[in-house]
Amino acid sequence: xxxxxxxxxxxxxxxxxxxxxxxxxxxxxxxxxxxxxxxxxxxxxxxxxxxxxxxxxxxxxxxxxxxxxxxxxxxxxxxxxxxxxxxxxxxxxxxxxxxxxxxxxxxxxxxxxxxxxxxxxxxxxxxxxxxxxxxxxxxxxxxxxxxxxxx
Numbered sequence: 001x002x003x004x005x006x007x008x009x010x011x012x013x014x015x016x017x018x019x020x021x022x023x024x025x026x027x028x029x030x031x032x033x034x035x036x037x038x039x040x041x042x043x044x045x046x047x048x049x050x051x052x053x054x055x056x057x058x059x060x061x062x063x064x065x066x067x068x069x070x071x072x073x074x075x076x077x078x079x080x081x082x083x084x085x086x087x088x089x090x091x092x093x094x095x096x097x098x099x100x101x102x103x104x105x106x107x108x109x110x111x112x113x114x115x116x117x118x119x120x121x122x123x124x125x126x127x128x129x130x131x132x133x134x135x136x137x138x139x140x141x142x143x144x145x146x147x148x149x150x151x
Contacts, residue, residue, distance in 0.1 A: 044104035051098045052111075058094035062087040099134055103141040112138055 041049065065087045069080050077084075103109040116138060120127040130138075 042104060044102070045108075048098075048101055048104045048108050051094075051101050055091075055094040055098045058087070058091045062091040096134070099137050102137075103145060106145055109141050109145050112141065 065080065065084050069077060069084050072080055099112065103112055116130060116134070117127055119125060
């Protein structure tokens with residue numbers, strides 16, 4: 001079975017760099033709190049953290065089925081097909097749902113930047129072409145947060 005376009009697009013941004021940067025944001029409540037002098041997370045940050053945790057969970061489930069699928073025989077792949085597609089779709093939906101949420105601060109904007117462009121920092125690489133709604137959401141965040149200065 002050929003992999004879906006959505007699945008291939010998500011593979012681009014869900015690398016160790018994106019996970020590490022994101023995990024720092026989600027699990028880095030202490031890091032974020034220390035920057036804000038131990039202030040409680042804003043409602044926007046709490047919403048982002050919830051959506052981010054959902055995306056990480058969906059990515060982990062999809063990674064697990066991908067490993068099983070890749071190791072399976074053709075006959076076993078037929079059995080795994082529906083779960084493989086369902087978990088790939090869940091990954092896609094959770095990832096782009098997160099992108100639709102306005103970045104609550106510069107840390108979230110940095111995560112989005114790493115996700116979209118982190119693998120393109122090699123001089124021999126080029127940036128993938130992202131859908132207009134993804135770029136529009138990213139640019140709205142960048143304009144809003146960067147115009148404010150340090151968040």
